Amino acid sequence: MFPISLMLLPFPFVAAERRASRGKAAKNPGRPLRVVSLPREVKPEVTRVSRLKPGAPSGATRRTRAAGPVPLLSRRELNRALLQRQFLMERTPLGVPEVVEHLVGLQAQASNPPYIGLWTRMARFELEDLTRLYTSRRVVRATLMRGTQHLVTARDFRGLRPMLQPVMDRAFQQSPYARALSGMELAEVVAEGRRLLAVEPLSNVELGRRLQARWPERNARALCFAVRNAESLVTVPPFGTWGVGGEVEFTRAETWLGGSMGPAFPEDEVVLRYLRAFGPASVKDVQTWSGLRGVAEVVARLGTRVRTFRDERGAELFDVPDAPRPDGDTPVPVRFLPEFDNVLLAYADRARIISEEHRRRVFTINGIVRATVLVDGFVRGMWRVEREKTRATLCIEPFASISRADRVALTDEGLRLLACVASSVPTHDVRFARVS
Numbered sequence: 001m002f003p004i005s006l007m008l009l010p011f012p013f014v015a016a017e018r019r020a021s022r023g024k025a026a027k028n029p030g031r032p033l034r035v036v037s038l039p040r041e042v043k044p045e046v047t048r049v050s051r052l053k054p055g056a057p058s059g060a061t062r063r064t065r066a067a068g069p070v071p072l073l074s075r076r077e078l079n080r081a082l083l084q085r086q087f088l089m090e091r092t093p094l095g096v097p098e099v100v101e102h103l104v105g106l107q108a109q110a111s112n113p114p115y116i117g118l119w120t121r122m123a124r125f126e127l128e129d130l131t132r133l134y135t136s137r138r139v140v141r142a143t144l145m146r147g148t149q150h151l152v153t154a155r156d157f158r159g160l161r162p163m164l165q166p167v168m169d170r171a172f173q174q175s176p177y178a179r180a181l182s183g184m185e186l187a188e189v190v191a192e193g194r195r196l197l198a199v200e201p202l203s204n205v206e207l208g209r210r211l212q213a214r215w216p217e218r219n220a221r222a223l224c225f226a227v228r229n230a231e232s233l234v235t236v237p238p239f240g241t242w243g244v245g246g247e248v249e250f251t252r253a254e255t256w257l258g259g260s261m262g263p264a265f266p267e268d269e270v271v272l273r274y275l276r277a278f279g280p281a282s283v284k285d286v287q288t289w290s291g292l293r294g295v296a297e298v299v300a301r302l303g304t305r306v307r308t309f310r311d312e313r314g315a316e317l318f319d320v321p322d323a324p325r326p327d328g329d330t331p332v333p334v335r336f337l338p339e340f341d342n343v344l345l346a347y348a349d350r351a352r353i354i355s356e357e358h359r360r361r362v363f364t365i366n367g368i369v370r371a372t373v374l375v376d377g378f379v380r381g382m383w384r385v386e387r388e389k390t391r392a393t394l395c396i397e398p399f400a401s402i403s404r405a406d407r408v409a410l411t412d413e414g415l416r417l418l419a420c421v422a423s424s425v426p427t428h429d430v431r432f433a434r435v436s
Contacts, residue, residue, distance in 0.1 A: 073309045076328030078352040079377045084324050085277050086343055087121035088335050096129050097153050104273050105150035108141050111240050113338035114151045119420050120335050127242045134237055141235040146291040147171045154257050159265035161232045167291035172229040180222035193227030201236040201249040232261050267298045280309050280319035284348035334409045335374040336383055336417050344369055354379040358399055375406050392422035393429040401435055
């Protein structure tokens, strides 16, 4: 039997994400730090790119430093930059496709979270807005960054999926699935899976069962994921739409979208898009978000297309020059984030949004990332909706005391959330649990 995390996610990235987030985080993310020993500008900086010594891989580069000022960004400044670029400081008037592309996709392990992620970021959003785009094939749900499920536009999927194929291959080769199929000619398995999916969409279980009919001595789930690794598959509605559960069915992207995949997006451009939505960020942050290797070389190639900063711990950060970087004391509204929200999964160092103490409560051992509450820009609690026949209650579990003003703001925002996600229920309430 395979680990629970492998049953929840396409590939076993959960342990890697845990390892990436074990660094020490400050205990109180909501209060500004006083940095005494580090001046506002730290030396050295100026970045140059040079070729590596003979024998290095073709096109490889390295960074060298010369004396020069490197701006220091506090944790609160990084927090405000993230909130503004993620439309969490002020809701955006942009439409769903534009928001999804700016964010380079929405995390989508479950059906409902992408809807709430858009609602909390957009000035005008109704559940049907996303469902309509999904069923009309303008957005798709598929395995992408880190080998996890994302909702992206069809245009982005055609370029992102082939670019991320090395990530898929590496994850598969390191998984129990590859060991279970040792000695097989995987090209035959993939060809058979392609033939089966050309007939009709299939679930993981059904695809594995039909493949096992040809190779009865092999594990059905491993056979299925060999096909899912090699083929560009997308989820077929209604699964992935609001409130729809059950067994997921997949089909080939070429069948669903028409035409062929590719060309693959250049890694340089995808890294720049990540920085516009999540920066400033380190090389490790980009690697954590994407699953790509060789990110340092990609950043080196960008040259003057990126600026260099440092955080309070001295880590080197990169950003696009013209991106907004608000003051750390900029007021921000309270926000409700869905399960698996992008901002909690896009960094190796998550201190800009959640403390390590709180991360251990939000990230469960079986790979679930719970829905969270932002107060003053940082995760300060979790939330869930309890439904009865005539009542929907938004239950907020704070991690620390919340001021009266913030409770009022959370109540108002919570009632607006319930009006969107529980509109058919006549009575809406917001309830705060005791600090735990």
